[in-house]
Amino acid sequence: MRGIPPRLPHQPIFYSVANTGYGRQIARDWNTVDEKSGFAGFVTAFELDGSYLSNFEPRTVGSSDHMEYWIPAESLSSLNDAIRGLIRVENGFFGDAFTGHVPDSVGLKRKDANRSIRCVARKLGIRHFRCCA
Numbered sequence: 036m037r038g039i040p041p042r043l044p045h046q047p048i049f050y051s052v053a054n055t056g057y058g059r060q061i062a063r064d065w066n067t068v069d070e071k072s073g074f075a076g077f078v079t080a081f082e083l084d085g086s087y088l089s090n091f092e093p094r095t096v097g098s099s100d101h102m103e104y105w106i107p108a109e110s111l112s113s114l115n116d117a118i119r120g121l122i123r124v125e126n127g128f129f130g131d132a133f134t135g136h137v138p139d140s141v142g143l144k145r146k147d148a149n150r151s152i153r154c155v156a157r158k159l160g161i162r163h164f165r166c167c168a
Contacts, residue, residue: 036079036122038115042108049111053093053102055080059126067130074130080123087117127152 039049052058058078066076091104106114129135 038118038122039111041111047108049106049108049114051104051106053104054100055125057100057102059128062126063128067128067133070132073135074133075135076128077124078126080125081121082119083114084117084119087114 042049052061055078062076062078066072067074088104091106093102093104095102
């Protein structure tokens with residue numbers, strides 16, 4: 036991805052977390068048990084122009100590790116302009132209730148998320164693939 040998608044009407048703010056550990060905690064512990072999140076959580080990472088975040092106040096929303104930047108939805112175009120390179124998916128976590136969308140044509144029906152990822156990796160010729168537990 037090259038940019039953050041527009042927020043939905045009920046999402047007036049993009050909450051950018053300031054460290055990977057906190058991102059993993061949200062994705063693993065909260066999103067995987069949340070139906071509205073599809074029982075899946077992803078940690079993404081991207082680089083910004085050095086001065087961009089100086090426009091926003093960092094907010095601690097729990098322990099000192101829970102730091103976020105609250106970027107209003109109307110500022111997403113300037114955020115996307117400040118992103119350098121691609122947005123990377125660093126981790127993916129899937130809850131027990133995750134089903135996702137599985138096209139009939141790829142032979143993944145009735146496989147859980149981890150088995151699906153391993154199957155796709157095999158089909159792509161990726162031999163050394165470590166999936167998150």
